[in-house]
Amino acid sequence: MSFLGRSGSSSSNGVNQERMDMAIQELDMITDVFNRLVSSCHSKCVSPRYAEGDLNKGESVCIDRCVAKFFEVNKKVGEKLQNMGAGAAGGS
Amino acid sequence: MNSPPLVAPIFPAGKEPLPPGFSEEEREQLMQAKKYQAWTNMGMESCVTKSVFAGGGGFVIGAFFSLMSSSFAYEDPLLRQNLSTRQKASEIFKEMGRGMWKSGKGFGKVGALFAGIECVIESYRARNDMVNPIAAGFVTGGILARNAGPKAAFGGGIAFAAFSAAIDLFLRRETPEED
Numbered sequence A: 001m002s003f004l005g006r007s008g009s010s011s012s013n014g015v016n017q018e019r020m021d022m023a024i025q026e027l028d029m030i031t032d033v034f035n036r037l038v039s040s041c042h043s044k045c046v047s048p049r050y051a052e053g054d055l056n057k058g059e060s061v062c063i064d065r066c067v068a069k070f071f072e073v074n075k076k077v078g079e080k081l082q083n084m085g086a087g088a089a090g091g092s
Numbered sequence B: 001m002n003s004p005p006l007v008a009p010i011f012p013a014g015k016e017p018l019p020p021g022f023s024e025e026e027r028e029q030l031m032q033a034k035k036y037q038a039w040t041n042m043g044m045e046s047c048v049t050k051s052v053f054a055g056g057g058g059f060v061i062g063a064f065f066s067l068m069s070s071s072f073a074y075e076d077p078l079l080r081q082n083l084s085t086r087q088k089a090s091e092i093f094k095e096m097g098r099g100m101w102k103s104g105k106g107f108g109k110v111g112a113l114f115a116g117i118e119c120v121i122e123s124y125r126a127r128n129d130m131v132n133p134i135a136a137g138f139v140t141g142g143i144l145a146r147n148a149g150p151k152a153a154f155g156g157g158i159a160f161a162a163f164s165a166a167i168d169l170f171l172r173r174e175t176p177e178e179d
Helices: A003-008 A010-045 A057-091 B024-044 B047-072 B085-125 B131-144 B150-171
Strands: none
């Protein structure tokens, strides 16, 4: 509130701002992954004909597998990109 | 858990939003209750449970049909003429019971087999469509007629598959929209 208080805490505010930005970015990433996951597994597993509100057995099994595969694909692609990046950095 | 909409429902462990009306001290109880609820739901949806329920339902239906059809039973009146009324009645009831048990066992086997096999096929394919009951009907018919030779088993399978297809077409029909 006072000038003293503001000027005194400006440095610690700077570090906090960095962490805030990182946290905001991470939250954005998580939300983006979540939304992609939900929309892709919904379009793959849930049939367009809704006879009832609950997921039946086939759909729940499909969603379990869909989520697992999504993260597997994520991991594999990440590893390949990593190797490509490392190879390019090592070569050039 | 009620999280605000448009936010991914991912929270740091121990900081999930509590539903209204619960305090912080009840969080652990709530988590435990949620865990048990999840286990119960998983159990209810499992193939074994479905098979058991279908078998039980089949048993009840078979026993009921046998009970109703025992009212049409006739027999030779000279068969039990040397028994008192009480003994005759008790023997008749015992035969009714045996018939109910036998018929119930048969229907129960059919129900349990069909439900179990359909659930397994559906879990394997991860899809819910008409193929599951038809295939399950074929396998069940084949299993039930296994002692009568391969052609009879195949024919029984086809027949049961057609029957099960008819039932599932009826169950999945488009119902008229109620306003």
